[in-house]
Amino acid sequence: MNRKQHFRPHVQGESLEWRIQELSDKMYEYLILPTVTLVASVYFWMIALGFLKVNVLAAVFMTSLLIICSIRAFFKIRGIHKQIHRCQKGLDGERFVGSNLEKLSSNKTFIFHDIVCETQNKAKPFNFNIDHVIISTKGIFTVDAKNWSLADREYNQADFIFKDNELIDSTGVLQSDLMYKVESQGRWLESKIYEWIGKKYPVYRTGIMIGAFVNNVDKDFSKYWIVNDGAFARLFEKETEKNHVAGCATHF
Secondary structure, eight states: OOGGGTOOOOOTTHHHHHHHHHHHHHHHHHHHHHHHHHHHHHHHHHHHTTSSOOOHHHHHHHHHHHHHHHHHHHHHHHHHHHHHHHHHHHHHHHHHHHHHHHTTOBTTEEEEEEEEEEEEETTEEEEEEEEEEEEETTEEEEEEEEOOOOTTOOTTOOSEEEETTEEEETTSOBOHHHHHHHHHHHHHHHHHHHHHHSOOOOEEEEEEETTOOEEETTOOOSSEEEEEHHHHHHHHHHSOOOHHHHHHHTTO
16 A cells, blocks of 8 residues: 555644644734733833833833733733633543544555645635544545534433435534534545546445534435444444545556
8 A cells, every 4th residue: 555645744744733823823922912011011110110220101101011911922822821721621532533443444444644735715725634534445445533512512412413415513504514514524535535546435424423422313324324433343343345445546
């Protein structure tokens, strides 16, 4: 199997690690201006209080600028901290799912992590990533890991209901953004496979909801696998091998 033809191997959650580092660097950038104005304010106040000579108005101006910059930095950093928390949660989820998927790896099942995809959005280059891709004789899967948490879950209540290709959480909210993401990933890989080898292969659109329960009302797994982490392994083991997919695995 020649993996280098189409995918550069990534470690699990590599894109999120880059994003966390990028956000951390941005936090330091927001701290630079308050630090500079703090030093300048101390300098001017030393002059205003007689240690050095300067106009009091200049000291007041620099102090006001310091307050404004500090308030701005506080809100910017708080927003970045929330983003880092979400990214870290997603990173933990990707690594957890990736470790479980690696257990399925064999000479008939190949696992790729963190596939960076390039496409066009309104004629502009746009990148997104697929958490995991499985190429196997049982099928081709794009896997989006969702480290979801819902507060105050009731006992024995379905966290998610999947029906008619729509996903609804236990609070009744339609998760259309998640389904769009799962669908887009599968459609992108199908188009790329056709571009690479000139054949059309169906791709299972998979969303793994970590630690949740998904009630698949229609019991239909012909296209979408919206399941939790435990159910995916069981379904995969039961899935029958498909001769038409076996040839595809040799191209990756």
